[in-house]
Amino acid sequence: MENKMRIMSERPLNAETPIPSLRSWITANAVFFDRNQSEIPSEKISLQEWRLRIDGEVAMPLDMTFDQILRMPKAIVSNTLECSGNGRSLLAEKATGNPWTIGGAGNAVFGGVWLKDILNRAQPGLTTKHVAFEGLDKPLGSAGVKFIRSIPFDKAMSSSLLAYEMNGEPLPLKHGYPLRALALGWTGANCVKWLQRITLMDRPFEGFFMDKVYRVYQKGKAPEAGEVVTSLKLKSIITQPLQDEVLPTGPVVILGAAYGGEEGIQAVDVSMDGGRSWKAAEFIGPHETFAWRQWQFVWHVEKEGAYTIMARATDARGEQQPMNASWNVLGYGNNGVHEHAITVRIR
């Protein structure tokens, strides 16, 4: 299989990571998935000109230079980023949006500063409830709506990062150079790229990207009334073998990754018989709070035939990944075991 990005649209650029590249704990920048609502800036903004504006419900509005941010205490955090719509094309019932399979997710080591350190400098007011992020990407289409998203103040103060480094390199242009927000463990939509302004608010930001999308709702219902997507849902993916692969009898090494956003992963079980029996997979590689856990299972198979392989994650609270995803109009958060099963042929 060719190890190339699967491009779903060029303008805006939406592309998923090839499955073999999901087999390492770190997803390389060159193949990290791309998800954009707008036009990626055509060239890197000059760091001399760049400013980060912090305003709204603050005693001390700020215009920070890049150099000031670099001189603040540094944080290095691994985080699995996933697009809310990842897995959408694997749903049994169609849903509108980019046809992601499993490559709308990746894990990276980000370097930057804690958002709380920046917000504290601006002295948040007591009425602050939400923190809105605005990027410098240009809207596409006639509506011309900017991608602005807000997250609860608690999340901003407890576990959010402003990243300028990704996997040991300056944040690549496509991924938000020079600075992006990361609500750790939350879906990509909460992680605004090309950050230029942070506004503290006494309520959630209102706008298309807050009210009409990134909400979980059913047919005939108003998007606004649906729940906003936040933490990644508990999920496991199988990265080896690939769907429909033909393999010889003998040991088959099954590889995968499991993640649960803010919840740690405790176990992954695999089934080769349609979910009748389950066996524990073994974790391999690093174990960090907001990062996925890589796992493997060595399957000794002697009998030829077609097999369905399933993986099911259990989080630190003992909650299990659902056997079937709960469907919604925009197809967000597909974490069904069945939806992510693969079939292989042994001969």
Ligand SMILES: Nc1nc2c(c(=O)[nH]1)N[C@H]1C(S)=C(S)[C@@H](COP(=O)(O)O)O[C@H]1N2
């Ligand atoms: N400024 C800006 N930030 C953005 C977006 C965008 O279109 N513009 N897309 C969001 C969505 S929906 C996702 S899934 C992630 C994708 O991040 P990546 O392209 O670095 O993988 O960025 C988020 N941040």
Ligand SMILES: [Mo]
């Ligand atoms: Mo997304």
